[in-house]
Amino acid sequence: MEYEAVIGMEVHVEINTHSKIFCACSTAFNAPANTNVCPICLGMPGVLPVLNREMVNKSVAAGLALNCTISRWSKMDRKNYFYPDMAKNYQISQYDLPLCYKGRLDIEVDGQVKSIGITRAHMEEDTARNTHTLGGGISGVDFNRSGVPLLEIVTEPDLRSAQDAYAYLTTLKQILQYLDVSDCNMEEGSLRAEANISVHPKGSKEFGTKTEVKNVASFSGVAKAIEFEIARQIEVLESGGKISQETRGWDANRGITFSQRSKESAHDYRYFPEPDLMPIVVDEAWEQRIRKSLPELPLAKKRRFKEQYGLSDYDATVLTSTRAMADYLEAAVQAGADAKKAANWIMGDLQALLTDAKQEIQECKVPPAGLAEMIQLIESGTISGKIGKDVLVEMFASGKGPKAIVEEKGLVQITDEGALVAIVRKVLADNPQQVEQFKAGKDRVIGFLVGQVMKASRGKANPEKVNEILRKELSA
Amino acid sequence: MAAWHEKTAHEISSAVRGKQVSAVEVATSFLDRIAAVDGNVDAYTQVWPEYALAQAQAVDAKIARGEDPGILSGAPIGIKEVICTEQGYTTCSSKILEGYQSPYDATIIKKLAAAGAVFLGKLNMDEFAMGSSTENSAIKTTKNPWNLKCVPGGSSGGSAAAVSADMCTISLGSDTGGSIRQPACLCGCVGVKPTYGRVSRFGLVAFASSLDQIGPFSKDVEDAALALNVLCGKDPMDATSADLPVPDFTQALTGDIKGLRLGMPKQCFTEALGAEMREKVMAAIEVLKKQGAEVVEVSLPALDYALAVYYIICTAEASANLARFDGVRYGFRHPEAKDVREMYVKTKSAAFGPEVQRRIMLGTYVLSSGYYDAYYLKAQKVRRLIKEDFDRAFTQCDAIVTPTSPTPAFEFGSKTADPLEMYLSDIYTIATNLATLPGLSLPCGLCASGLPAGVQFMTKPFDESTLLRVAHCYEKNSGITLGKPPIA
Ligand SMILES: [Zn+2]
Numbered sequence A: 001m002e003y004e005a006v007i008g009m010e011v012h013v014e015i016n017t018h019s020k021i022f023c024a025c026s027t028a029f030n031a032p033a034n035t036n037v038c039p040i041c042l043g044m045p046g047v048l049p050v051l052n053r054e055m056v057n058k059s060v061a062a063g064l065a066l067n068c069t070i071s072r073w074s075k076m077d078r079k080n081y082f083y084p085d086m087a088k089n090y091q092i093s094q095y096d097l098p099l100c101y102k103g104r105l106d107i108e109v110d111g112q113v114k115s116i117g118i119t120r121a122h123m124e125e126d127t128a129r130n131t132h133t134l135g136g137g138i139s140g141v142d143f144n145r146s147g148v149p150l151l152e153i154v155t156e157p158d159l160r161s162a163q164d165a166y167a168y169l170t171t172l173k174q175i176l177q178y179l180d181v182s183d184c185n186m187e188e189g190s191l192r193a194e195a196n197i198s199v200h201p202k203g204s205k206e207f208g209t210k211t212e213v214k215n216v217a218s219f220s221g222v223a224k225a226i227e228f229e230i231a232r233q234i235e236v237l238e239s240g241g242k243i244s245q246e247t248r249g250w251d252a253n254r255g256i257t258f259s260q261r262s263k264e265s266a267h268d269y270r271y272f273p274e275p276d277l278m279p280i281v282v283d284e285a286w287e288q289r290i291r292k293s294l295p296e297l298p299l300a301k302k303r304r305f306k307e308q309y310g311l312s313d314y315d316a317t318v319l320t321s322t323r324a325m326a327d328y329l330e331a332a333v334q335a336g337a338d339a340k341k342a343a344n345w346i347m348g349d350l351q352a353l354l355t356d357a358k359q360e361i362q363e364c365k366v367p368p369a370g371l372a373e374m375i376q377l378i379e380s381g382t383i384s385g386k387i388g389k390d391v392l393v394e395m396f397a398s399g400k401g402p403k404a405i406v407e408e409k410g411l412v413q414i415t416d417e418g419a420l421v422a423i424v425r426k427v428l429a430d431n432p433q434q435v436e437q438f439k440a441g442k443d444r445v446i447g448f449l450v451g452q453v454m455k456a457s458r459g460k461a462n463p464e465k466v467n468e469i470l471r472k473e474l475s476a
Numbered sequence B: 001m002a003a004w005h006e007k008t009a010h011e012i013s014s015a016v017r018g019k020q021v022s023a024v025e026v027a028t029s030f031l032d033r034i035a036a037v038d039g040n041v042d043a044y045t046q047v048w049p050e051y052a053l054a055q056a057q058a059v060d061a062k063i064a065r066g067e068d069p070g071i072l073s074g075a076p077i078g079i080k081e082v083i084c085t086e087q088g089y090t091t092c093s094s095k096i097l098e099g100y101q102s103p104y105d106a107t108i109i110k111k112l113a114a115a116g117a118v119f120l121g122k123l124n125m126d127e128f129a130m131g132s133s134t135e136n137s138a139i140k141t142t143k144n145p146w147n148l149k150c151v152p153g154g155s156s157g158g159s160a161a162a163v164s165a166d167m168c169t170i171s172l173g174s175d176t177g178g179s180i181r182q183p184a185c186l187c188g189c190v191g192v193k194p195t196y197g198r199v200s201r202f203g204l205v206a207f208a209s210s211l212d213q214i215g216p217f218s219k220d221v222e223d224a225a226l227a228l229n230v231l232c233g234k235d236p237m238d239a240t241s242a243d244l245p246v247p248d249f250t251q252a253l254t255g256d257i258k259g260l261r262l263g264m265p266k267q268c269f270t271e272a273l274g275a276e277m278r279e280k281v282m283a284a285i286e287v288l289k290k291q292g293a294e295v296v297e298v299s300l301p302a303l304d305y306a307l308a309v310y311y312i313i314c315t316a317e318a319s320a321n322l323a324r325f326d327g328v329r330y331g332f333r334h335p336e337a338k339d340v341r342e343m344y345v346k347t348k349s350a351a352f353g354p355e356v357q358r359r360i361m362l363g364t365y366v367l368s369s370g371y372y373d374a375y376y377l378k379a380q381k382v383r384r385l386i387k388e389d390f391d392r393a394f395t396q397c398d399a400i401v402t403p404t405s406p407t408p409a410f411e412f413g414s415k416t417a418d419p420l421e422m423y424l425s426d427i428y429t430i431a432t433n434l435a436t437l438p439g440l441s442l443p444c445g446l447c448a449s450g451l452p453a454g455v456q457f458m459t460k461p462f463d464e465s466t467l468l469r470v471a472h473c474y475e476k477n478s479g480i481t482l483g484k485p486p487i488a
Helices: A053-065 A162-179 A219-238 A284-293 A298-309 A313-319 A323-334 A339-357 A368-379 A385-398 A402-408 A417-430 A432-439 A445-456 A463-475 B009-017 B023-041 B049-064 B107-114 B157-164 B181-187 B221-231 B275-290 B301-324 B340-351 B354-367 B373-396 B419-426 B430-434 B464-477
Strands: A003-014 A077-080 A090-093 A100-109 A112-125 A129-131 A140-142 A149-155 A191-201 A211-213 A246-251 A256-262 B044-047 B076-080 B118-123 B170-175 B190-193 B213-218 B261-265 B294-298 B399-403 B439-446 B452-459
Touching: A003 A162, A003 A219, A053 A100, A053 A112, A053 A149, A053 A162, A053 A284, A077 B301, A090 A112, A100 A162, A112 A162, A162 A191, A162 A219, A162 A298, A191 A219, A211 A219, A219 A246, A219 A256, A298 A313, A298 A323, A298 A339, A313 A323, A313 A339, A323 A339, A323 A368, A339 A368, A339 A385, A368 A385, A368 A402, A385 A402, A417 A432, A417 A445, A417 A463, A432 A445, A432 A463, A445 A463, B009 B023, B009 B049, B009 B221, B023 B044, B023 B049, B023 B076, B023 B118, B044 B157, B049 B118, B076 B157, B107 B118, B107 B221, B118 B157, B157 B170, B157 B181, B157 B213, B170 B190, B181 B190, B181 B439, B181 B452, B190 B221, B190 B464, B213 B221, B221 B464, B261 B275, B261 B373, B275 B294, B275 B399, B275 B439, B275 B452, B275 B464, B294 B373, B301 B354, B301 B373, B301 B419, B301 B430, B340 B354, B354 B373, B373 B399, B373 B430, B399 B464, B439 B464, B452 B464
Parallel strands: A211 A246, B076 B118, B076 B170, B261 B294, B261 B399
Antiparallel strands: A003 A149, A003 A191, A077 A090, A100 A112, A112 A149, A129 A140, A191 A211, A246 A256, B044 B118, B170 B213, B190 B213, B190 B439, B399 B452, B439 B452
């Protein structure tokens, strides 16, 4: 029998506000344990939460980018359960009235666009972290993360494969980073993804029993876990077994999922409206203000890059993969560079330098205007393209401007006819054998001779001119 | 001349500011009074003599420098155990917070200190403010100064008894369903529950977040107005506090209530009301009529459901609010637990008293999946009906008058066997909290037993000015003085 997988994703992203969702503590990652804490995020007696307005702004921005409807009126709720990482033994979250709902995110898989339904995106606070590595039979709790703002984004069961899930996660991350609402760094825990997976016979209307896969450390890990889980479920069904509804973990080393918790032990969270907070009222004006402040999103930018700059689909995709990259290109164009040439330099030499140095484009010492200037030096014939490559390396290393480097190192291209003729004649005199060969009809020996001239001029000769003069001299 | 501990805060403050007496002298008078009579009353759970004198000295020093320490200059104040103070302990009269020291002061503590108040110590209460007699305290049993065999009311029993017995000039209580007004009635003092949102709850250990409100106990209405001037106002640390201007409440004490429409809800004057209490309250209404108030009958049909609604909402919120007392970060932790689950169970079983456990279980039940709609959701709907009843009534009247408590103070143990009987002590006060209104109780005479009776007024939300104006007018014209309770 042919099976089809049905997958829904739940993604928790940390919203990158400066302070926590309900108190003034810093959200900085990696601070020493229990230093970013106060009575509020420690759940001391008598404290009250106050909702961080920036959290609402950023969450609405994310919701709008995900084509969600923004609730005019929503509220926070208490989710009750006992665990030592819970300061209050309830988590302030949103239950039946999420801030954002009914959205959609378009993803591209194998050149095909799929529209993934977004059920909801709601705000909540993160919990603390328990550690069991202190020894002496003691467990510790670090409350630095307690109260860090999270947006939980839930999809409809619209994904059908591990590739779909991977594309969804990368597209979501790209958008959230574009909006500057989250770092989406899985290693630092600022993005956590859970997949709900079931399989059913292809064409069947009914969904199979689903399992939930949690605690996966990377996007590719999520894809692998989904692939494994689909295969496992099919195997269970094929051998006449039944899927049990449960939460499963992912063992990255062994490449398998394993049962963690069965549905029977699921909690009754006893949600009820949080009485310490007022309802969240996002009126039309507030929503419009945020909508107007939204940056151009990746898909729109890509379309515009193709139209406005005549870039290929591939180039436009690469150059809009991050907002920083796209901004870099546009800044170079603004500074006078030809878009296609700038694109080639960014995707080629500059990207290679960045990869080697393990740098992001926004950290790099070459400003977009510097790149534009360097390109103009080539255009105007001041330096050759080959010299340009060396100049860029120097710019990248030292942060100096291209003109300064060219002058300092005497890299200005030799275009003076007389000077070039002199060099050519010397090269011809030094290489009688190759001259003979050329005259005997071996045309491709010209390449060798051009190389010799370039070498003699230490790369500064204009290659086109050299070619021209060489042919003239040889036929003389 | 009366001793300083018998005086009101406005008398003390003006004498201290006028350099007729030092704040230290005043504080000493109160500390001596506590030493003399609290052995009988047991209102205080902690007394802070050194701290109080140091604060008093600071007030005197400011005056010596020509500065004004504020409108409560040198006024000695007692604080309910449920309000967080860096000084001393904040135990909520519970074993689970035994020895707990708050790392911060409640917003109102900072405000009072900035107004020149001197804190004497902390006052006993029912554990986590759950009760109507202060018999649920895990620390001690507070007695009614008017009859030491009787309860002071609750949950702010210590706060009421301390003002009544001259052991502080003003005290702070919290009122979730009557916890200020009922003990004020039973102990013969003035008690105000401000509008929900009027006073910051930051630093008030939560019992039921949508109902709790801090308010003052005082010897007269003027002191209540003075205290509210300090306590009220928006607090950025409390999202539910109202961003509304706070008038000078002492300006409302005009003595003039001509043309004021006073509503009498017929549902509050049934057989459930004891004959003596009815007589006292009716007499109080007559006094106000004579002063020009027009009495109109109003109807609050949903009031019959108030008690049921209250015990669903307050227990639901309490079940979550009290979940944090788990022995993980602070307070009592049972020493014999083998794992986390056992630590929770043993800690809570050993350190919460029976009434607190009962309410946590009730609250957990009404929020449970399958019961939420039938209990919690329905209660919220009826709460809205109660609020609408009041809204309607306030189109016909400016203030509502009712008894505060169906009976005067009762004897220890007389209601502890039957929780429902005890819950009925708050029958006239809980609707005020459900409807988020301000309410005030003040004495209206002594019963034949020698115990105080009280009358309650309520007004529209944020109309404390009218509330105080009516109460003040009654106080000035009733011709009633309770005198002093027969202790020491
Ligand atoms: Zn904090």
